[in-house]
Amino acid sequence: MAEQRNIVVLGASAAGLQSTHYIMKHILPALKKSKTDAKYHVYLINPSSDWWFRIASPRVAASTTRMSTEQILFDVRPGLKQYSSSDITFIEGTATGLSEQTRFVTYRRAGASAEEALPYHALIVATGSRTHHQAFSMSGSTSTTLASVALTNEKVQSAKDIVIVGGGPTAVEFAGEVAEHRNGKPGRFRTAPKKVNITIVTASDTLLPALRPAIAQAADAKLRALGVDVRYGQRVRDASETAGRTTVTLASGASIDADLYVPAHGVEPNSAFLPAHLLDERKYLRTNEGTLRVDAAGPRVYAAGDVASYSRNSMIDIVNSLPVLFVNLKRDLLAFDAGLPDAKPKGVDRVYVREEREMQIVPIGSGGGVGAVMGWKVPSWFVWMLKGRDYMVGMSGAPTVSGESMKKEVVWTKEEAVI
Numbered sequence: 001m002a003e004q005r006n007i008v009v010l011g012a013s014a015a016g017l018q019s020t021h022y023i024m025k026h027i028l029p030a031l032k033k034s035k036t037d038a039k040y041h042v043y044l045i046n047p048s049s050d051w052w053f054r055i056a057s058p059r060v061a062a063s064t065t066r067m068s069t070e071q072i073l074f075d076v077r078p079g080l081k082q083y084s085s086s087d088i089t090f091i092e093g094t095a096t097g098l099s100e101q102t103r104f105v106t107y108r109r110a111g112a113s114a115e116e117a118l119p120y121h122a123l124i125v126a127t128g129s130r131t132h133h134q135a136f137s138m139s140g141s142t143s144t145t146l147a148s149v150a151l152t153n154e155k156v157q158s159a160k161d162i163v164i165v166g167g168g169p170t171a172v173e174f175a176g177e178v179a180e181h182r183n184g185k186p187g188r189f190r191t192a193p194k195k196v197n198i199t200i201v202t203a204s205d206t207l208l209p210a211l212r213p214a215i216a217q218a219a220d221a222k223l224r225a226l227g228v229d230v231r232y233g234q235r236v237r238d239a240s241e242t243a244g245r246t247t248v249t250l251a252s253g254a255s256i257d258a259d260l261y262v263p264a265h266g267v268e269p270n271s272a273f274l275p276a277h278l279l280d281e282r283k284y285l286r287t288n289e290g291t292l293r294v295d296a297a298g299p300r301v302y303a304a305g306d307v308a309s310y311s312r313n314s315m316i317d318i319v320n321s322l323p324v325l326f327v328n329l330k331r332d333l334l335a336f337d338a339g340l341p342d343a344k345p346k347g348v349d350r351v352y353v354r355e356e357r358e359m360q361i362v363p364i365g366s367g368g369g370v371g372a373v374m375g376w377k378v379p380s381w382f383v384w385m386l387k388g389r390d391y392m393v394g395m396s397g398a399p400t401v402s403g404e405s406m407k408k409e410v411v412w413t414k415e416e417a418v419i
Helices: 014-034 054-062 142-158 169-183 213-225 315-335 380-388 393-402
Strands: 003-010 038-046 050-052 073-075 088-099 104-109 116-119 122-125 129-131 161-165 197-201 228-231 236-242 245-250 255-258 260-263 267-269 301-303 360-363 369-373
Touching (some): 003 014, 003 116, 014 038, 014 315, 014 393, 054 142, 054 169, 054 393, 073 393, 142 169, 142 260, 161 169, 161 255, 169 197, 169 213, 169 228, 169 360, 197 255, 245 260, 301 315, 360 380
Parallel strands (some): 003 038, 003 122, 038 088, 122 301, 161 197, 161 260
Antiparallel strands (some): 050 073, 088 104, 104 116, 129 267, 236 245, 245 255, 360 369
């Protein structure tokens, strides 16, 4: 009987979903043709059967009348039905452990108390990251995220004072959506009437630090036109809730009272299940920044997306790194020799080169925004066209879940080929 070699993907994140579809469309057929001594099976493990298109979450979190949850919540299972059940299994469960010595992952199915173990021949860790405010991401159950969205919507609608902490894209986008929803759009020569006090608090001296100061200043001006105040150089020391109001205490000793307090600063990697020695000081999975392998975990282990140490938690990093992952995964699997299981494939690996040019698009309300593409500042109408209309749901959301985004195979060079 042929040996079964499992290819396990942990996490139905944007990186995990695209990796799974790519393996099914391009790598598994090549393995079936070339490696007749074994049977390969793909497992995708994720805490929920749904995928939350987090790029659009600032608009949904502001109000589902601006964009509904149904538009950005996708069931991953229909997209997997195009493949044979003898080739792939989706498990709704949470990863609980990894042993690089035995090459097993452990997980707990949704609603179960007992852990199960699964051996892997190849492993992709793509468990992503989580935000401090649950409406912006989904790292657990669908119901938890939807409940956070509903509560945030309710408070946005009734609040007189709103405090948003953070100066990155999520904070700026959410502030813009909330301000436009409550205060309305500004006129051509006037600011929107301030019906609610909306304050952004950031420890930085600028908004959107990945962009040049002139673009950050344009973002500030657009927010102020919508009735948003920005406090720079202010770090939050504490936030305590009493009787439905939150007191936000700053490091300076000043405080702000809010009906709605939204921490929109940074993310944390979903890496608690991983052995501590595989993580860096920020709790990200230590990843070879060139090959995207997790060298310390042994052969054929990779990291993709926000959980990996190479990532800056941006979609552009995922888009640019996946072709590297796919080529090196294919090289490793096709070159595998059971007699020399730890041998490296012949030829050269593909190497990931991080994009260092300005690459960030930030809608501020539904009318436009600020940003840069490949180092070029783009006008507000371009931001609206590319992202502000529907936060890329049609362009990126549905194709990711269906696998349409992975229809084209990444062609390897002669130097990369192993057969």
